Amino acid sequence: MSILSLNHVTKRYRGSALPALDDVSFSVGDGEHVAIVGESGSGKTTSLNIALGFDVPSSGDVQVADPTTTGLVFQNPAASLDPRWRVERIVREGVPGVGEADVRAALEAVSLDYDELAQRYISDISGGQAQRVAIARALVAHPTLLVADEPVSAVDVLGKKHIIESLRSVQNERSLASLIVLHDLGVAQQLSERIIVMQAGRVVEDGATAEVLAHPQHRYTAQLIDAARW
Known part of the structure; x- marks a missing residue:
């Protein structure tokens, strides 16, 4: 269908x-x-x-x-994610009823550690990590x-490798x-x-x-x- x-x-x-x-x-x-x-x-x-x-x-x-x-991931995380926000807020923003457990699960789905990253600003992490945060944001509402x-x-190149691995994992497991x-x-x-x-x-x-x-x-x-x- x-x-x-x-x-x-x-x-x-x-x-x-x-x-x-x-x-x-x-x-x-x-x-x-x-x-x-x-x-x-x-x-x-x-x-x-x-x-x-x-x-x-x-x-x-x-x-x-x-x-x-639909969950949407844009091309450039620097343009699509607010650098003034912490990772947890970015992932949960705009999705009613999302709690810590949901954010944790979404980050873990793209191989990011909630305890390490949740309270960091998006401007303080690598571009590859930021794009995986963007993927987690797209996943948190279970599209x-x-x-x-x-x-x-x-x-x-390293960020590309991690993003591909994360997307493959999401495709296989969700x-x-x-x-x-x-x-x-x-x-x-x-x-x-x-x-x-x-x-x-x-x-x-x-x-x-x-x-x-x-x-x-x-x-x-x-x-x-x-x-x-x-």
């Missing part, structure tokens, strides 16, 4: 000769882990914004199964869909689906079972991750794979 579907979505912005999205259709199934990949300007983030209701399509529609709750926009692009926008095919291989390849606002390939990476059907997908080998 699909919990999120984009159906023939086109998005045009005033002043732009070409559409940002051109007849885009894809879905995310219950418990399915999907990655959207492509170069900058391919339409990945626009698709995500429309899927989340942050933007509206020029044509086409978005369908969200009821009940679906059925975890959505992440380039979650490893703003951190160093009953949720995930939709993750990435430009790194290696990360997509680790975090998805299905991959959607976008180019110039269109979906050019959509299939099982292992199959797409081993036997790409579109020339652009093959070019991305070749570029990732350098």
Whole structure:
């Protein structure tokens, strides 16, 4: 069963000769882990914004199964988390009824120690830790869909490793689906079972991750794979 579907979505912005999205259709199934990949300007983030209701399509529609709750992880923790707040407040903020046990469980889900970090300011921890705090914040309300926009692009190599491990653990241990926008095919291989390849606002390939990476059907997908080998 699909919990999120984009159906023939086109998005045009005033002043732009070409559409940002051109007849885009894809879905995310219950418990399915999907990655959207492509170069900058391919339409990945626009698709995500429309899927989340942050933007509206020029044509086409978005369908969200009821009940679906979404946890969102932004690209840059420095921009999405308030540096004046302590970690515990960041994780629990805006979610009614969340207590210490919930915050502790959410932090532990991403391999962070509550006793060590809960009372520290977000500005006093590493970028990789801050992004894992952002993931914990997304998890604390027990979403059925975890959505992440380039979650490893703003951190160093070690932080990237820890974030990937945390996301894999969450995918394996929690009953949720995930939709993750990435430009790194290696990360997509680790975090998805299905991959959607976008180019110039269109979906050019959509299939099982292992199959797409081993036997790409579109020339652009093959070019991305070749570029990732350098």
